Each structure stands twice: as C-alpha cells, then as structure tokens.
Amino acid sequence: MKTALKEFRKxxxxxxxxxxFNYFLLFSLGAICLLPMINILAIxxxxxxxxxxxxxxxxxxxxxxxxxxxxxxxxxxxxxFWVSVKRVLVGVPVNMFLTxxxxxxxxxxxxxxxxxxxxxxxxxxxxxxxxxxxPYYMTILKVGLIDNFWALILPGAVPVxxxxxxxxxxxxxxxxxxxxxxMDGASHLQVLFKIMVPLSLPSIATLTLFCVVNxxxxxxxxxxxxxxxxxxxxxxYLQTVVVNRDMSLMSTSDILTLSMxxxxxxxxxxxxxxxxxxxxxxxxxxxxxxxxxxxxxxKG
Numbered sequence: 001m002k003t004a005l006k007e008f009r010k011x012x013x014x015x016x017x018x019x020x021f022n023y024f025l026l027f028s029l030g031a032i033c034l035l036p037m038i039n040i041l042a043i044x045x046x047x048x049x050x051x052x053x054x055x056x057x058x059x060x061x062x063x064x065x066x067x068x069x070x071x072x073x074x075x076x077x078x079x080x081f082w083v084s085v086k087r088v089l090v091g092v093p094v095n096m097f098l099t100x101x102x103x104x105x106x107x108x109x110x111x112x113x114x115x116x117x118x119x120x121x122x123x124x125x126x127x128x129x130x131x132x133x134x135p136y137y138m139t140i141l142k143v144g145l146i147d148n149f150w151a152l153i154l155p156g157a158v159p160v161x162x163x164x165x166x167x168x169x170x171x172x173x174x175x176x177x178x179x180x181x182x183m184d185g186a187s188h189l190q191v192l193f194k195i196m197v198p199l200s201l202p203s204i205a206t207l208t209l210f211c212v213v214n215x216x217x218x219x220x221x222x223x224x225x226x227x228x229x230x231x232x233x234x235x236x237y238l239q240t241v242v243v244n245r246d247m248s249l250m251s252t253s254d255i256l257t258l259s260m261x262x263x264x265x266x267x268x269x270x271x272x273x274x275x276x277x278x279x280x281x282x283x284x285x286x287x288x289x290x291x292x293x294x295x296x297x298x299k300g
Contacts, residue, residue, distance in 0.1 A: 067269035080237035107170035
C-alpha cells in the first residue's frame with residue numbers, strides 16, 4: 001500500500017486526475033452490478049409485508065426464510081435441481097469435446113483442409129437462420145427424445161459461437177509448434193490434445209463458463225420437450241411454479257405458504273437461487289475470462 005502511494009505521488013496532476021477518475025468509474029460500475037443483487041437478496045429474506053410497503057433496500061426487514069422454504073423445502077425442487085446439475089455435468093463436457101474437435105480442423109488453412117470454407121459457411125448459416133420452433137419440436141419427437149434427458153443435451157451439442165471463438169484462438173497459435181510436433185511423428189489428435197488444448201486453456205475456460213451458464217439458465221427446452229414435470233430442470237420448474245403459479249404442481253402446504261410469501265419475495269428467492277451456482281463458479285474462472293475473450297476474438 002505504501003509503495004502504491006509513493007508511486008501515485010510521483011505522477012503529474014493530469015495522471016493523478018486520470019487515475020482517480022478511473023477508480024471512481026470502476027467502483028461505480030462495480031456498485032451498479034452488485035447493488036441490484038444485494039437488493040434481491042434483501043427482498044428474498046424479508047417479510048412480504050415489509051416488501052409490499054417498500055421498506056426493503058439493501059438490508060432485510062423482518063428477517064425470514066419463508067421464501068427459501070417455499071422454493072427449496074420440497075422433493076420436486078431437489079429433483080429439478082439434480083436434473084440441472086446432471087445437465088451441467090454431462091452437457092458441458094459434451095459441448096467442449098465437440099467444440100474442440102470441430103474448431104481444430106476449421107482453424108487449418110485451405111491447403112491443409114480442403115473444403116474448409118464450405119464447412120465454415122455451413123456452421124455460420126445456422127447462427128443466422130433457424131429451422132423454426134415446430135420443425136425443431138418435430139425433429140426431437142421423431143427421434144424419440146421427448147421426455148428424455150438427452151433432449152436437453154444433444155440438440156445444442158455443438159455451440160457454433162463457441163466453435164468460432166476457439167477456431168480463431170487456434171489460428172493465433174504459432175504454426176511452427178504444430179509443424180515441429182508433426183515432424184517428430186505426432187498425429188493430429190496428439191497435436192490437438194497434447195499441444196493445442198494446453199496452450200488454449202484461457203479460451204477453453206472462458207467457453208466452459210459460457211456452457212455452464214447456458215445449461216444452468218436454460219428453461220424453455222424443459223417446458224417444450226418435457227411432458228412430465230418430474231423431468232423439468234431447475235429453471236423450468238421455478239418458472240412454472242413461482243412465475244406462472246401452476247397450482248397443479250403445488251401441494252396444499254405450498255398453497256398455504258403462498259399466503260405468507262408475496263410474489264416479489266418468491267421471485268427474488270428464485271433469482272438468487274438460480275444465480276448462486278454461477279456466482280460461486282465465476283471467481284475460479286475469472287482470471288481466464290478476459291484473456292480468453294481477447295485472444296479468441298474474431299480475426300480478419
């Protein structure tokens with residue numbers, strides 16, 4: 001701290017002004033991001049009467065766990081929670097494995113991989129044009145995946161946006177490394193998994209975070225492709241029970257609980273429970289995040 005103050009005193013007044021402004025701006029942006037989450041947490045831990053009267057800001061009023069009891073103390077919630085955890089544990093490795101296998105050949109030159117541009121356009125068009133909701137549903141129905149856990153994994157197994165980011169990251173790595181490995185007798189798979197992947201950890205960590213967030217926050221596929229509420233992932237279950245208040249999924253005790261839990265407190269609890277796993281995971285991947293995005297940016 002003393003060293004930083006000494007360095008700061010050496011600056012000119014223009015540099016000092018610029019530094020103070022930067023710290024103020026970054027602190028303000030951090031507060032803008034953090035304060036809404038604190039407000040949501042305070043609302044979720046407050047009584048419905050205090051929330052309805054507008055007394056809650058950034059600290060709980062009439063502290064209570066009723067909103068979380070409503071959301072968590074049910075076997076249906078734990079079942080949906082396990083479905084979402086299983087979806088992340090299975091879906092993220094599938095996404096990353098297929099992304100790596102797809103991005104590596106697309107990162108080669110036209111001489112190394114004939115038809116490369118055709119394949120790139122094939123993938124890129126899927127980002128611009130969708131087949132439509134009805135054909136999507138009919139395809140899942142015809143292959144027998146309705147009400148099946150794999151319906152949450154296989155349709156989005158190859159995220160094209162992630163493929164493009166990783167492809168451009170691979171293209172920025174020095175080609176001499178790959179050439180030296182091939183001259184030493186390494187196969188393409190050995191080059192990929194022993195050289196390219198270890199050198200691409202920042203980008204891969206960033207894309208892993210994207211996949212985790214996507215699988216954890218997704219709710220529409222559960223409502224569309226699962227006929228039995230037992231198969232709902234967490235977000236689909238919470239959207240149905242807390243947001244739409246589908247009474248068919250509630251027991252008598254749940255309906256009694258709603259008399260003590262307002263719409264705002266239940267939605268706040270839902271939001272915080274849904275965001276908590278990502279908030280826990282993000283700090284461990286934060287050091288890779290910025291570097292991965294910058295290095296994996298679209299290259300001209």
